[in-house]
Amino acid sequence: MGIMNLHIKNGIVIDTKNGIKAEKMDIFVKGGKIVQESEIEGDVKVIDASNKLVVAGGVDMHAHIAGSKINSGRTMRPEEMRIVRQTAGKLRTSMGRVLLTSPAIGYEYAKMGYTTSFEAASPPIGSLHTHEELDSIPVIDKAMLPVFGNWHLVFKYTAEKDTEKMKALIAWAIERTKGFGVKVVNPGGVEKWMYGGNVTSLDDPVEYFNVTPREIITELVKATEGLNLPHSVHLHCNRLGVPGNYETTIETMKLVSGFKNDERQVLHVTHVQFNSYSGSSWRDVGSGADEIAKFVNKADNITIDMGQPVFGHATAMTGDAPFQFNLHKLLGAKWINKDVELETGAGIIPLVYLPKNPVHAVQWAIGLELGLLTDSDKVVISTDFPNGGPYTKYPYIMAMLMSAKMREKEIANASPYIQKATNLPSIDAEKTLEETIHMTRALPARILGLQTKGHLGVGGDADIAIYDLNPLEVDPSTEYEVVEKALSTPIYTIKGGEIVVKDGELVQEVWGRTYWIDAMSQVSTEVIEEDLDDYFTHYYTIQRYNYGVEEAWLRAPEKIVVG
C-alpha cells in the first residue's frame, strides 16, 4: 500500500497532550507524520470518521515482549503454543495463549490500536538476542531497557559513590546494548539470590560489595538525572510480592524527594500492584494501595504503572529471581531460574489468576485501586505482560476504571475476601474516557520521553487508532460493554501513516523502528576503561569486543541523541 496522504474526516478527537477534549476535527497525514491541512497536496485517501473516536496509537511502556526471558518461557510452556490465533496466509502464523510468538505480539497490539511497546527488562549481555526478537515483531515501534540494579560494576561505582563513573557506565552500556534507559530490578536482591538470599529492606547490605538497595537506587537516579536521559530510572522495587511490602515501596519513593526534573518524573515505579501489599503473610494480606496512591499524588516527581492482574492465564517472568523461587514454592508449578553472569538473574513460572482465590482477588483489586485512586496524570495502565496477564485485556481495564457498575458486577464474582482486605468495593470513583485515553497514550509517551508519540499534534507520528465509539454520546459508566468491545476492535489502526488494521482485522504487515539513546557525548568513558578491561578480562565469559550490538545489525534503528 505504501505511505500515502490521509485525511481523517469528522472524527471526534481526544488528544490530552494538546488539550483536545472530544472535539470534532480533521487530522491530516503525510509521510508518516501528522501535518497541517495546507501541506497536503496530490492524492489523498479520505477516511470518514464521523462520530468515531480518534486517538493516538496506544503506548505500552512496560511489557516483556522480547529476549532470553520470554523465549525461555516459550520453551518451558509448549502448552501455550496450542492456541493458534491465525494461520499463515498473507500474514504469518500467530500463536500463543498469553505467551505469544513474535508475530503475534505485533499483530495483537495493532488489533487493539496500540503502536508502541517497550521491552521492560533485558540483561545487557543478552541485548543482541533481545534486538533479534524485537526485530521479529511486526507493526509496532519498540525499544528495550537494559537492567542495571544488580550489575557488579554498578555496585562498584555505588560503593565508590562516583557519579562520573556511573554516568559513563550508563551511557556506555546503553550505547552498547542499543537500549533506551535504566531499568532496575530488585536492586541488591538478585545478587543476594546468587547465594540463596534476598534483601528484606532498603538497608540490607549486599555481601562482598558493601552496598545497600538504598544506595544503589540513589546513585543510579543521580547518574541518570546527571545524563538527563529522556526516561527516568524505571524501578521494580525490592520485596516484590511480599505481604507488607507497601511500606518498602513508599520508603523507596522517598529516596528521590531531593531530585527534580522539569520535563518528567525522576522515578518511575513499575507494576506497583505487586508492591502494594499490607499484612504480614498471605493469610492476612491486604491492600496498601491507598497509602501508595496518596504518596504518589502528593509527590511531583514520581509516576507509576498498575501491573494489573486479569483473571485467567499468565506467566510470571522477571529479573527478580528470588521472588520467582518463592512463587514456585507456593504454587508447585514448573520453574526456570537464570543467573546472568555479573549482571542479573531471572525466573519464569506459569500461573493462573482465579477470581475465587482470595490472594489473586486481592491482587486484582489492588491493581484497580491504584488505577482509581492515583491521579490520571501519574498512573499508566499495564498488566506487566505476561506477569499479570495478556495486554489484550487493556480495554477491559480501561472499561473497569470507567465504570463502578462494571466493577460491582465483577466484584460479585470474585472472592469475598476482598471486601475486608481492600477498599475496592467502596470506591465509586470513575475515570473518564479522556483520562483512560491519557493513561494509555500521552502519559506513557511523556514518561518515556517520546516527543512524537501519544498525541495527534502536528509533527507527531501518524500512529492513530479509530474506534467505533462516539465520546460525545457514550456513557462509559453504564455502557461499559460497548466501551470494552469498541476499544478492543479498532475500525482503523494506522501505523506511521499506513493502515494496518481495518474493522478489527489486519490488512498488512509493516515494520516499526527501534529507538535507542546515545548519551556518549556527555561522558568520557576513559574513567571506566580500566575497570571494563579488568571485568572483561577476568570475569566475563566473553571479550569486550564481542559485547554489545552494532546499530547496523538492527532492522530500523532510530537513534535519539542526548546532550
Place this chain on the structure above:
Amino acid sequence: MMVLKPKTDFAVTVEAEITPELATMSVEEASKFKVYHGREQVSLGELFEITKEGDDKKLVLEGDFSRVKWIGARMEDGEIIVKGSIGAHCGAYMKGGRIEIEGDADDWLGAEMSGGEIVVKGNARNLVGCAYYGDMKGMSGGRILIEGNAGNYIGEKMAGGEIEIKGDAGDFIGTEMTNGVIIIHRSCGFAGGDMKGGEIRIGGEFDLLPSFKKGDEGYVGDINVGGKGVIRQI
C-alpha cells in the same frame, strides 16, 4: 449407527476429530465433515465410504484406521467400535462414552481424558493416559483397559481414573502421578518416578527406584518430592 470404511490405503496420516456425534447426522452431512489428509483439508466423504443404519449414537470403523488420528477426541457420549487398529491420540480429552478397539492402539491413547471408557483388545503403544507436553495434568477420570501390552510412559501426571494393562508395560509408569490407579498384570520397567499420590499395582517384576520406602501397604514414595504414592505387588 454409522459405518466408515477407508476408500484407499493412506500414504500420509489423516487427522479426523470425529465422535459418535457424527452418527446423528445424515450421510450427506457427515460426508462434508472436514478432516485433514496430510496438509490438505478434505471432506470425510472423499476418504471414506459412509453408510448409515439406524439412529443410535454409534460409529463403527471398518478396515485399517492405523493412520487415522484423533478418533473420538473430546467425545462426550455414544460409542465407537474400531474393527481393526487405530492411530494416535484416540480418545484424547475424552469426557464420556465408550471406545472399543479390536486391534492395536497407537501413541497418546486417552491422553488427558476425564471420563468414559476405552477398551483395547490388542496392544497399545506409548503415552497412554498422559499429559500433553507442558500441561500439568494427565488423565483425570474414566477407565482405560488394554488386554495386551503397552509401551513406555503410562499415566504420566495422571490425576484420576484407572488404567489396567493385562500384559507387560515399558518404562516410566505413573511418572509425576498425583491420583488414580494403574494396574499392570505382568511386568514393567521403572515405575512411580516423582509420584505424589495414587497407586500402581504390578503383577510381575518391575524396577523399583531407590526413592521408595517399604511400608505396610507396599512401597511408598517418591520421597524425592515428598510423595505419598503407593506401588504394590499384586
